[in-house]
Amino acid sequence: MSAITRRRILQTASLLGAYGAAPFAMNLLPFNALAASTTGYRAIVCVFLFGGMDCHDTVIPYDGPSYNQFAAIRQPLFSEYNNMAGGSSRSQARLLALNPSNAAALGGRQFALPEALAPIHQLFGSGQAAIVGNVGPLIEPLNRAQWDADSARTPTRLFSHNDQQSTWMAAAPEGARFGWGGRLADMAMASGANTAASFTAVSVSGNVVYLVGQQAAAFSLGLGGPVQIDSVARTDLYNSPVLPSMIANQIQDVANLRANLFERDVATIHRQSIALNRDLEVALSAQAPFTTVFPDTNLASQLQIVARMIAARSTLGVSRQIYFVSTGGYDTHSEQAGNLTGLHTTLSTAMRAFYDATVELGVQNEVTSFTASDFGRTLAVNGDGTDHGWGAHHFVVGGAVNGNRIIGEMPPAALDHSQDSGGGRLIPVVAVEQLAASLAAWFGLTTTEIQDALPNIGNFAGPLDLFNASSTV
Numbered sequence: 001m002s003a004i005t006r007r008r009i010l011q012t013a014s015l016l017g018a019y020g021a022a023p024f025a026m027n028l029l030p031f032n033a034l035a036a037s038t039t040g041y042r043a044i045v046c047v048f049l050f051g052g053m054d055c056h057d058t059v060i061p062y063d064g065p066s067y068n069q070f071a072a073i074r075q076p077l078f079s080e081y082n083n084m085a086g087g088s089s090r091s092q093a094r095l096l097a098l099n100p101s102n103a104a105a106l107g108g109r110q111f112a113l114p115e116a117l118a119p120i121h122q123l124f125g126s127g128q129a130a131i132v133g134n135v136g137p138l139i140e141p142l143n144r145a146q147w148d149a150d151s152a153r154t155p156t157r158l159f160s161h162n163d164q165q166s167t168w169m170a171a172a173p174e175g176a177r178f179g180w181g182g183r184l185a186d187m188a189m190a191s192g193a194n195t196a197a198s199f200t201a202v203s204v205s206g207n208v209v210y211l212v213g214q215q216a217a218a219f220s221l222g223l224g225g226p227v228q229i230d231s232v233a234r235t236d237l238y239n240s241p242v243l244p245s246m247i248a249n250q251i252q253d254v255a256n257l258r259a260n261l262f263e264r265d266v267a268t269i270h271r272q273s274i275a276l277n278r279d280l281e282v283a284l285s286a287q288a289p290f291t292t293v294f295p296d297t298n299l300a301s302q303l304q305i306v307a308r309m310i311a312a313r314s315t316l317g318v319s320r321q322i323y324f325v326s327t328g329g330y331d332t333h334s335e336q337a338g339n340l341t342g343l344h345t346t347l348s349t350a351m352r353a354f355y356d357a358t359v360e361l362g363v364q365n366e367v368t369s370f371t372a373s374d375f376g377r378t379l380a381v382n383g384d385g386t387d388h389g390w391g392a393h394h395f396v397v398g399g400a401v402n403g404n405r406i407i408g409e410m411p412p413a414a415l416d417h418s419q420d421s422g423g424g425r426l427i428p429v430v431a432v433e434q435l436a437a438s439l440a441a442w443f444g445l446t447t448t449e450i451q452d453a454l455p456n457i458g459n460f461a462g463p464l465d466l467f468n469a470s471s472t473v
Contacts, residue, residue: 001333016431037444038193038319043310044439045303045323045369046181046210047351049343050165054377055392056424057340059131059406060095061413062112067092069115070413073424076382080337087422089115089341096121098131102405111410116344119352120395124404128355128364130466133408134419135166135435136375136391136428140459144418147427159388159425164374169210171456180436181322182213183453187445188320189215195317198276202309204302205326218324219276221309223301225284226277283312292357299327300350303369307357310367320443332371334385347371355397364399366468368439371395372432379415379424391419391426393440394435400442402468430464431456 035075057077061070071078071090081088082272088094095112098121103110113121115252123129139153146152156173163173170176178253185201194200201211203218211218220227237243287308294300302325310321327350351369358364376392393410408430419427433454440450441463451457 003364007063009307009437021427030428033337037446038188038191039444041313041319041363041366042371042443043321043323043367044181044184044443045306045325045354045364045367046372047167047299047303047347047369048169048205048208048210049065049330049347049371049373050161050325050326050328051332052161052164052374052377052388053330053343053371053392053424054332054340054386055134055389055394056114056377056379056413057090057336057386058117058344059098059133059393060090060112060114061109062092062095062097063108063110066109066413073379073413073415074381076383077336077386080335080384084337084341087259098406100124100131100404102407106406106410107409109412111406114341116341117348119348120397123352123355123397127403128399128401129395130401130403131406132394132407132430132435132464133410134391134428135430135432136396136426137171138428138431138433138460139456142427144420144427147212151326158390159375161374161388166209168372168374169208170212171433171454176209177212178214179208179210179212180433180454181210181324182216184213184436184440184443184445185211185216185320185322186213187449187453188322188393190444191320191444193318194322196276196279199280199309199316199318200320201322201324202306203324204305205324208326211322211325221305223298223305223311225305225308226280229273236314246451280312280316283315286315287311290357290360292353292360294353294357295346295349297346297350299325299346300353302326303350303354303359307354307361310358310363311361330415332377332385333382333387336385351397352394358399365398368398368400368442369436370397370439376426379413379420379426387423387425389425390421391428391430396435396466400467402466407464407466431460433457434460434462434464435466438466 061067078090083089094115096118097112120129123431137155139155155167158449166174166176170179182201189197189200198219201216201218202221204221231237231244233245236242294304306323327346332339358367368378371394373392376389377386378389411426415424419429421427433456436454437450437457440453
């Protein structure tokens with residue numbers, strides 16, 4: 001094995017938190033290091049909703065004609081809501097109306113959120129949240145006529161969970177090597193943004209392609225902090241207080257006895273991982289508890305440990321970070337009325353608590369979170385649920401967000417319009433790359449770096465107007 005190959009293995013592997021961290025990204029392609037801005041602090045947090053969130057049942061038509069048309073198309077599902085204890089949360093009187101500052105661009109149409117999304121509704125109204133309408137994977141702009149004629153390039157393996165999760169994260173179906181979050185992390189690392197480059201990309205939700213770059217890989221973080229090697233972290237093993245330290249010495253090759261290059265490299269990985277975990281554990285334990293109360297849910301716990309990491313940013317020596325958290329259950333083919341309200345409650349309360357924690361830390365303008373999902377769902381219903389879609393509406397939250405606005409396009413609550421690929425399955429108008437480019441520009445990347453990180457961005461109009469002008473770096 002050549003020296004450069006071994007060096008690349010070590011560079012990638014040094015980003016691992018411990019066993020169970022991201023797999024080796026043994027890529028040998030040259031990396032174009034440019035000049036991302038690293039002043040101040042910036043963190044991007046992806047909140048991924050596995051299963052495919054129904055955007056139609058999240059951002060709901062509210063003006064009379066649109067609501068009535070929507071209710072007629074979804075009559076079977078509305079009947080399920082009517083049968084819920086306490087009455088229907090989808091009755092027009094119970095919806096939370098949105099009053100966006102760019103209402104004039106919506107052609108007189110109005111929209112609302114369900115009661116379960118009240119915490120996000122509050123952030124939207126006070127200007128710390130925006131909605132990106134009909135965003136999803138695209139290669140180039142596409143409409144119904146082009147879709148029907150197969151005259152434009154489209155993402156492959158549409159409507160497949162695994163493939164579209166990967167396409168959202170990496171612009172390619174399952175098997176993709178690099179995610180756009182990882183590419184942004186590459187740029188930050190190349191610019192020397194972080195003393196501890198290992199903490200540039202952090203996942204609290206296992207291994208995901210989103211955080212894999214040419215240099216970057218996800219540092220794996222558990223709900224309680226760094227993921228430990230159990231046999232090393234224990235104070236005793238098999239009634240022996242010395243056995244854990246003996247195992248630690250063995251897997252780290254403390255005596256430097258191994259001659260095999262791969263064995264030595266693996267020992268180096270273990271040594272670096274154990275040291276990183278210990279450093280992180282010390283940094284986290286030094287942080288005062290939050291006064292912000294996080295809900296007792298898995299998603300809120302993930303975001304709480306992210307907030308703790310952000311609180312330790314100075315100790316860890318980082319100024320640019322990208323995080324990944326997730327929750328599931330959004331594949332609502334059936335019993336949508338009974339399940340989606342709870343999912344919305346979990347999402348909105350967790351994101352609101354996280355935002356409040358950033359306010360407590362004084363970094364609300366330096367942290368932006370956004371939702372993403374496999375795909376949206378069909379406007380047409382299958383009885384008491386919905387089927388796999390494509391484009392969807394998503395939330396962006398943070399103090400730097402130019403909020404109280406609906407950005408992109410909100411298709412009509414109807415079937416067979418110009419962005420309907422069939423059954424109310426939305427053809428996206430906003431590409432994921434445009435959302436990514438907006439986040440990347442706020443993160444500090446130059447135009448050239450954004451083009452390097454997002455090869456398809458040149459096919460579209462460019463980044464979205466997502467952030468306040470004063471928030472640019």
